[in-house]
Amino acid sequence: xSKIHLTINxxxxxxxxxxxxxxxxxxxxxxxxxxxxxxxLPPEESCRLCVVEMVRGRWSSLVAACVYPAREGMVxxxxxxxxxxxxxxxxxxxxxxxxxDCLTCNSAGSCELMDLAYEYGIKESSLAGExxxxxVDPDPNxxxxxxxxxxxxxxxxxxxxxxxxxxxxxxxxxxxxxxxISTAFxxxxxxxxxxxxxxxxALCPVDALSEKLPRGRGRNWEMNKTRSVCPLCGxxxxxxxxxxGRELLKITSNFSSAANQGALCxxxxxxxxxxxxxxxxxxPLMKQGGVWTEVPWEKALxxxxxxxxxxxxxxxxxxxxxxxxxxxxxxxLYLWQKFARTVWGTPHIDHxxxxxxxxxxxxxxxxxxxxxxxxxTDDLLNSSGIILLGSQLMETHPIVxxxxxxxxxxxxxxxxxxxxxxxxxxxxxxxxxxxxGTEAALLQGLLSxxxxxxxxxxxxxxxxxxxxxxxxxxxxDRTLESVASETGxxxxxxxxxxxxxxxxxxxxxxxxxxxxxxPFDRELVQSALNLQLITGNLGKAGGGLxxxxxxxxxxxxxxxxxxxxxxxxxxxRLGTGKLKGLFLIAEDPAGRSHCSPDxxxxxxxxxxxxxxxxxxxxxxxxxxxLVLPALPYSEKMGTFTNVERRVQLLKPSIPxxxxxxxxxxLLHQFAGALGISWPLLTPGQTLEEIARxxxxxxxxxxxxxEQGGLQWPxxxxxHPGTPIxxxxxxxxxxxxxxxx
Numbered sequence: 116x117s118k119i120h121l122t123i124n125x126x127x128x129x130x131x132x133x134x135x136x137x138x139x140x141x142x143x144x145x146x147x148x149x150x151x152x153x154x155x156l157p158p159e160e161s162c163r164l165c166v167v168e169m170v171r172g173r174w175s176s177l178v179a180a181c182v183y184p185a186r187e188g189m190v191x192x193x194x195x196x197x198x199x200x201x202x203x204x205x206x207x208x209x210x211x212x213x214x215x216d217c218l219t220c221n222s223a224g225s226c227e228l229m230d231l232a233y234e235y236g237i238k239e240s241s242l243a244g245e246x247x248x249x250x251v252d253p254d255p256n257x258x259x260x261x262x263x264x265x266x267x268x269x270x271x272x273x274x275x276x277x278x279x280x281x282x283x284x285x286x287x288x289x290x291x292x293x294x295x296i297s298t299a300f301x302x303x304x305x306x307x308x309x310x311x312x313x314x315x316x317a318l319c320p321v322d323a324l325s326e327k328l329p330r331g332r333g334r335n336w337e338m339n340k341t342r343s344v345c346p347l348c349g350x351x352x353x354x355x356x357x358x359x360g361r362e363l364l365k366i367t368s369n370f371s372s373a374a375n376q377g378a379l380c381x382x383x384x385x386x387x388x389x390x391x392x393x394x395x396x397x398x399p400l401m402k403q404g405g406v407w408t409e410v411p412w413e414k415a416l417x418x419x420x421x422x423x424x425x426x427x428x429x430x431x432x433x434x435x436x437x438x439x440x441x442x443x444x445x446x447x448l449y450l451w452q453k454f455a456r457t458v459w460g461t462p463h464i465d466h467x468x469x470x471x472x473x474x475x476x477x478x479x480x481x482x483x484x485x486x487x488x489x490x491x492t493d494d495l496l497n498s499s500g501i502i503l504l505g506s507q508l509m510e511t512h513p514i515v516x517x518x519x520x521x522x523x524x525x526x527x528x529x530x531x532x533x534x535x536x537x538x539x540x541x542x543x544x545x546x547x548x549x550x551x552g553t554e555a556a557l558l559q560g561l562l563s564x565x566x567x568x569x570x571x572x573x574x575x576x577x578x579x580x581x582x583x584x585x586x587x588x589x590x591x592d593r594t595l596e597s598v599a600s601e602t603g604x605x606x607x608x609x610x611x612x613x614x615x616x617x618x619x620x621x622x623x624x625x626x627x628x629x630x631x632x633x634p635f636d637r638e639l640v641q642s643a644l645n646l647q648l649i650t651g652n653l654g655k656a657g658g659g660l661x662x663x664x665x666x667x668x669x670x671x672x673x674x675x676x677x678x679x680x681x682x683x684x685x686x687x688r689l690g691t692g693k694l695k696g697l698f699l700i701a702e703d704p705a706g707r708s709h710c711s712p713d714x715x716x717x718x719x720x721x722x723x724x725x726x727x728x729x730x731x732x733x734x735x736x737x738x739x740x741l742v743l744p745a746l747p748y749s750e751k752m753g754t755f756t757n758v759e760r761r762v763q764l765l766k767p768s769i770p771x772x773x774x775x776x777x778x779x780x781l782l783h784q785f786a787g788a789l790g791i792s793w794p795l796l797t798p799g800q801t802l803e804e805i806a807r808x809x810x811x812x813x814x815x816x817x818x819x820x821e822q823g824g825l826q827w828p829x830x831x832x833x834h835p836g837t838p839i840x841x842x843x844x845x846x847x848x849x850x851x852x853x854x855x
Contacts, residue, residue: 116131116132116133117131117132118130118131118132119131119132119134119185119186119187120187120188121136121139121185121186121187121188121189121190121191122188122189122190122191123136123139123140123143123145123191123192123193124145124191124192124193124194126143126145128140128142128143128145129142130142130185133184134184134185135158135180135181135182135183135184135185136167136169136178136180136183136184136185136189136191137149137152137158137165137180137181138185139185140180140191140193145193146193147165147167147180147193148164148165148202148231148234149162149164149165149181150162150164150165150209150227150228150231150267150269150320151164151181151269151270151271151320152165152181153271153318154370155275155279155318155370155376155377156271156274156275156278156279156318157274157278158181158182159182159269159270159274160179160181160182161268161269161270162205162209162267162269163179163201163205164202164205164206164231165179165180165181166178166179166180166198166201166202166205167180167191167192167193167198168191168192168193168195168197168198169183169189169190169191170190170191170192171190175192175197177197177198177201180193199235202231202235203235203236203237206228206231206232206235206237207237207240207241207242208240208242209228209267210228210232210237210239210240211240211242211243211244211246212244212245212246212247213228213264213265213267213321214264214265215239217229220265220322221260221322221325221330221331222321222322222325222335223334223335224334224335224336225335226320226321226322227320227321228267228320228321245292247263247264247295248264249262249263249264249295251264252327253303254303254304255303255305256303256304256305256309256311257327257385258311258313258326258327258328258381258384258385259304259311259313259315259316259324259325259326259327260324260325260326260327260330261323261324262322262323262324262325263295263296263323264323265321265322265323266295266296266321266323267320267321267323268287268294268295268296269320270287270296271315271318271319271320272285272296272315272318272319272323272324273285273286273287273296274318275314275315275317275318276314276315278521278524279314279376279377279378279517279521280310280312280314280378280517280520281517281520281521281523281524282308282309282310282312284298284299284304284307284308284309284310285297285298285315286298286299288301296323310380310381310509310513311381311385312378312379312380312381312384312513313326313379313381313384313385314368314377314378314379316384317367317368317377317379317384318368326365326385328364328365328385328388329357329364329365332359332362332364333359333362333364337359338357338358338359338364338365339357339358339359339768339769340355340356340357340367341355341356341358341766341767341768342354342355342369342766343355343356343748343749343765343766343768344748344755344763344764344765345379345383345667346442346667346668346748346755347382347383347386347667348382348383348511348512348513348665348666348667349512349663349664349665349666349667349669349670349757349758350374350375350492350512350513350514350515350757350758351374351375351667351755351756351757351758351759351761351763351824352372352374352375352378352379352380352383352514353369353371353372353374353375353763353823354366354367354368354369354372354379354383354384355367355368355369356749356768358749358768358769361769361772362391363387363390363391363749363768366379366383366384366385366387368384371823372823373491373493373761373823373824374492374514374757374759374761374763374824375514376493378514378517379514380513380514389730389731390747390749392731394731394732395730395731395744395772396729396730396731396732396742396743396744396745396774397409397744397772397773397774397775398410398411398412398744398774399411399412399414399415399741399742399743399744400732400741400742400743401414401415401418401740401741401742402740407732407742412776412784413784415741415743416784416785416787416788417788418741419726419741419785419788420785420788420789420790422696422724422740423435423459423696423789424789426695426696426724427459427460429695430695432459432460432461433460433461433462433463433693434461434693434694434695434696435455435459435461435463435694435695435696435697435698436461436463436464436465436685436688436694436696436697436698437451437452437455437459437461437463437464437465437685437697437698437700438464438465438466438467438685438686438697438698438699438700438702438704439451439452439464439465439466439467439672439677439700439701439702440466440467440700440701440702441466441467441468441665441666441667441668441669441671441672441677442666442667442668442701442748443668443672443700443701443778444668444671444748444751444752444753444754444755444765444798445668445671445674445675445753445754445755445756445762445802445805446752446753446754446778446779446798446801446802446805447700447751447753447778448466448668448671448672448675448676448677449675449676449801449804449805450778450779450782450796450801451464451677451700451778451782452464452675452676452677453676454782454785454786454793455698456676458786458789458791458793462679463679463685463688463694464676464677464678464679464685465677465678465679465684465685465686466669466672466677466678466702467666467702467704468632468665468666468669469669469672469673469677469678469684470634470684471628471629471632471633471634471635471665471669472628472634472635472664472665472669472673473634473680474634474635474636474637474640475635475640475662475664476673477680478637478640478641478644479640479644479660479662482644482850482851482853483644483653483840483841483845483846483850484845484846484847485760485811485828485840485846486670486673487664487670487758487759487760488659488660488661488662488663488758488759488760489653489654489658489659489660489661489839489840489841490623490656490657490658490659490661490838490839490840491759491761491826491838491839492514492515492518492661492758492759493518494623494656494657494659494838494839495515495518495519495521495522495527495623495625495657496518496521496522496525496527497621497656497657498522498527498619498621498622498623498657498658499527499528499619499620499621499622499657500527500528500529500530500615500616500618500619500620500621500622500623501519501522501523501527501528501529501530501622501623501624501625502530502532502615502616502622502623502624502625503519503529503530503531503532503533503539503543503625503626504532504533504554504624504625504626504627504639504643505532505533505626505627505629506531506533506536506537506538506539507533507537507627507629507630508538508539508625508627508663509537509538509539510537510627510630511627511628511630511663511665512627512663512758515625515627515661515663515758516538516539519539519542519625520539520542523542524542528544528615528619529542529543529544529545530543530544530545530547530612530615530616531543531545531546531547532547532549532554532557533546533547533548534548534549534550534551535548536548544615545611545612545615547604547608547612548603548604549602549603549604550601550602550603552636553601553602553603554636554639555636555638555639555641555642556593556598556601556602557598557602557604557609557612558639558642558643558645558646559590559593559598559642559854560593560594560595560597560598560599560602560609561609561612561613561616561646562586562590562593562642562645562646562649563587563590563591563593563594564595564609564610564613565613565616565617565646565649565650566583566586566587566590566649567587568613568617570613570617571649571650571651572620572649572650572651572652574651575648575651576648576649576651576852578849579648579651579653579654579844579845579849579850580648580649580849580850580851580852581849581850581851581852582851582852582853583649583852585852585854586645586649586852586853586854589854590854595609595610595613616646616650617650620650620651620652620658621652621655621656621657621658622647622650622652622657622658623652623657623658623659623660623661624643624646624647624652624659624660624661625661625663626639626643626661626662626663627663628663628664628665635662637855638855640662641853641854641855642854643660643662644660645852645853645854647659647660648850648852649852653840653841654839654840654841654842654843654844655839655842656839659839659840661758663758664758667755667757668755668756670756670757670758670760671754671755671756671762674756674809674811674812675805675809686704686718689718689723694723695723695724696723696724696725696726697718697723697724697725697726698726698727698728699725699726699727699728699729699735699739700728700745701728701729701730701745702729702735703727703729703733703734703735703736704718704735718735718738719738724740725738725739725740726739726740726741726742726743727739727741727742727743728742728743728744728745729742729743729744729745730744730745730747743781744772744774744775745775746771746772746775746776746777748765749767749768749769750767750768750769750770750771750772750775751765751767751777751798752765752766752767752777752797752798752799753765753798753801753802754802754815754820756827759826759838760826760827760837761824761825761826762812762815762820762824762825762826762827763820763823763824764817764820764821764824777798779795779796779797779798779800779801780795783795783796799817802815802816802817803816810828810830811827811828811829811830812827812829813829813830813831813832814829814830814831814832814833814834814836815827815829816832819832826838
C-alpha cells in the first residue's frame with residue numbers, strides 16, 4: 116500500500132493511501148473527538164462531531180474526519196475556532212432532546228456524550244423546544260434495557276446488529292425529528308428475531324441501550340475491569356469482567372481480541388450469575404452421620420490419601436479413574452493427568468465428551484499430522500464459498516456462525532447441508548436436507564462426480580496426495596442417482612452441489628459437533644477431508660477444514676493427555692466392577708448428560724469411592740464421600756486452547772476465594788499426604804514445563820500470550836504461531852486419499 120503525507124496541526128503526518136483523516140490523525144496520536152464512530156464498525160457520519168478544518172489556500176471548509184479521505188499534501192486543522200464552535204453547536208443540538216439526569220444515569224463514568232459535554236463546557240442546551248417522552252424499558256426481555264429518550268441516533272446499534280452480528284434486527288423508523296431506533300414493525304425483541312447477544316449494548320455510547328442485570332448495583336468507576344476468556348464453548352472469546360469487590364456485575368466486549376473481535380453471544384455476555392451464587396463450596400465436605408460437614412483441607416487430604424493407598428494396595432493402580440472437565444485450564448489438565456499417571460500409576464484418564472471429538476482427533480492426526488481448525492475463524496472472510504455441515508452452528512459455536520454470516524454478507528456463497536436447517540436459511544445459496552445419517556454418502560457422491568468429471572485440483576492432488584485412482588475406483592458406485600436414492604435428494608440438487616464445489620475457490624468446510632453429545636461420524640470426517648484435499652483447499656487462505664471441538668478446552672485436553680486413546684471410555688468401566696475409585700474434577704457426568712442412563716445408574720449403585728471437585732454440590736457430588744471446592748475461571752491463572760488452536764492467557768479477576776486451592780497447591784499437598792515428593796508449581800511454571808515437553812508449544816510463554824494469544828504449532832520463542840496449517844505441505848509428506 117502506497118504512503119501519502121499530509122499536514123495536521125502543523126505536523127507532517129504519514130498515512131496509508133485510502134486512510135480517512137481520522138485514521139491518519141490517530142496514527143500520529145492526534146486526537147479528534149468522535150461519537151458515532153467506532154473502530155469496529157463502518158463509519159456513518161451521523162453525528163459530525165469529528166469535523167475538522169480542511170485548509171485550501173485562502174479558504175477552508177469543515178469536513179467529517181471519520182469519512183473524508185486523507186490526500187497527499189492536504190492541510191488539516193483539528194482545533195480552530197470554527198471547528199470548536201461547530202462541535203459545541205452539535206453537542207447542544209444533541210442535548211436539546213436528551214435528559215440531563217447525569218447524576219443518577221447508569222452510564223455515568225462511561226458515557227461518551229457526558230465526556231464530550233465536559234470537555235467542551237456544555238452544561239445545558241440553549242436550544243429550547245419540543246422533546247420526546249418515550250416509555251422507559253418497554254421491552255420484556257431479561258437482558259437489554261431500552262431508554263430511547265437518551266438515544267442520540269448515532270446508529271451504532273444498527274451497525275452492530277447488521278455489520279457485526281449480521282442479524283439485521285434493529286433499524287431506524289420515521290424521519291426527521293421523529294426518527295427513532297426500532298425493530299421491524301416495532302415488535303419486541305423476542306418477536307423480531309433478536310438473539311439477545313447484546314452487541315448493540317456494547318457499542319451504545321450513552322445509556323439508551325444497557326445491561327439490565329447490573330442497573331442500580333454499582334457505578335462504572337467502582338468496577339475493576341479484567342480481561343478474561345469465556346469458558347462456555349470452544350470459540351475462546353475474550354471479554355472483560357467488571358467486578359465490584361468480589362461480585363461480577365457485568366461482562367463487556369474486548370475489541371482487541373483476535374479470537375472474536377469484540378463479538379459475544381447471549382450466554383457469554385449475560386449468563387454469569389452462577390459466579391455470584393452464595394451456594395458455592397467454600398471448604399472440603401465430608402459426610403459425617405449422613406450429613407455434609409465442612410472439614411479442613413489437611414483432614415480432607417489425609418482421608419483422601421488413606422483411601423487412595425488402600426485401593427491401590429488392594430486392587431492395583433488401574434482401579435483408579437480420573438475424569439476431567441474440558442473447561443479446566445491447560446495447566447490444570449496437564450498436572451492432573453501427570454499426577455494420575457506418575458503418582459497413582461493409572462492409565463484410566465478421560466475428559467467429558469472425549470468420545471465426541473475422538474473420530475476427528477484420530478483421523479486428522481493420522482492423515483494430516485495435526486488436529487483443530489486448519490484456518491482461523493476470521494479467515495472465512497477470505498472464502499469464495501463455504502460448506503456448512505450442520506446448521507446448529509449458532510447453538511454450538513455462535514462466534515464462528517457470526518463469521519460465516521459476515522462472509523456471506525461480504526460476497527461468499529453458502530451451501531448448507533442439514534436434515535432440517537435451523538438457521539442460515541436466509542444466507543444459504545443452496546440448502547440440502549438429506550436423510551439423517553446420509554451426509555457422508557452425499558459427500559461421497561460429490562467426490563465421485565468431481566473426480567469422474569475431472570473437476571478437481573489436479574496439480575494439488577498430484578503434488579500433495581496419493582491414491583487418487585484408488586479413491587476413484589472405491590467411489591465408482593457412488594453415482595448421483597444412487598446417492599439421490601440413499602439421501603432422499605434429487606439428482607438436480609446433487610448436481611448443483613457439485614457445481615457449487617467446483618466453481619468456488621477457495622472453499623471452506625465448517626462442521627460443528629452434533630447436538631446431544633453424539634460423536635462425529637467417522638465416515639463423514641473422512642469424506643470431508645477427502646473433499647478438501649482433492650479440491651486443493653488445504654493450506655491456503657479462505658479454504659480449510661473446520662471441524663469444531665465441542666467444549667472450551669477440548670483441544671487442550673487432547674493435546675495434554677487428558678485422555679487414554681485406544682481404551683474404552685472411562686465411564687464405560689463403571690459397570691465392569693474393575694473401577695474402585697473415581698475422581699471427578701469439575702465434572703458432573705450424570706447431571707450434565709455426559710453419560711448414558713446405564714452409566715448414570717452404575718455411578719449411583721456401583722459402590723465405588725467417589726471424589727468430586729466442583730463449584731457447587733452437584734448431582735454427582737451427592738453420591739461422593741468427599742467433595743472439594745473448585746475455582747471458577749474468574750479466579751484462575753492459566754491458558755485455554757480454542758477451536759482455532761489459539762492458546763490464550765487467562766488471568767484471575769479477583770484472588771481465589773478463601774478455602775479454595777489452585778490445582779498445583781492441591782496436588783502438592785495431596786502427594787505429601789501420600790508420602791510422595793511432588794513439586795509445587797505455579798501456573799506459569801506449569802506452562803513452561805508443557806512447552807518443554809510439547810514441541811508444538813515450545814514457543815509459547817506467558818509474556819508472549821499477554822499480547823493476545825498464539826496458534827500452535829509455535830515451535831520456537833521467536834515463532835509467530837501458525838494461523839493457517841499446511842501452507843508448505845504436510846508434515847509427513849503427501850496425504851493418502853483413503854476411503855473406508
